Amino acid sequence: MNSIVVFCGASDGYNETYREIAYQVGVTLAEKKIRIIYGGAKIGLMGALADGALNHNGEIIGVIPEFLKTKEVAHTGLSRLITVNTMHERKLKMHELSDGILTLPGGWGTMEELFEMLTWGQLGLHSKPVGILNINGYYDALKALCDNMVVEGFLNETVNNSISINESFDSLLELMYASMPPINKKWITKQTI
Secondary structure: OOEEEEEOOOOOOOOHHHHHHHHHHHHHHHHOOOEEEEOOEOOHHHHHHHHHHHOOOOOEEEEEEHHHOOOOOEOOOOOEEEEEOOHHHHHHHHHHHOOOEEEOOOOHHHHHHHHHHHHHHHOOOOOOOEEEEOHHHOOHHHHHHHHHHHHOOOOOHHHHHOEEEEOOHHHHHHHHHHOOOOOOOOOOOHHHO
């Protein structure tokens, strides 16, 4: 991967560990010369990620809708800040600029971004590796939900298994480099279960 989109919260969360690890992810990606594409904010985990990369000479590109420039407080020190009109254009531009997808903790916006990329992958619109950094077990409940989707017949097991989830960022990157896109030629039916 030469560039990776990182989805994460515009809040810090209550545990300082989230911010510390987001900063370290920025540092690690900068040191590995992996360009970061993210939501463009200077606050929350987004800001920590950006600062970690920038403080270690990393390249980081923000993509932000015009209406969020003041609400999310756009980061002014980025390698590049791209302004778009809508949230959909933001995700599309982030997707176009990246060749991998990483998700850190966040709220509904982060989940929406992650699930849109997962859906696009399921539909064969991209074959990029998707990784979830499970800081403090943050994504344990999401993993259980996705596993239940498989059990209940709403999600193909191959697609579910294509998501790399790990507590260690270094291990997660290794999983993402080794991952293969899901091969899902059929929708789930009673005959395929």
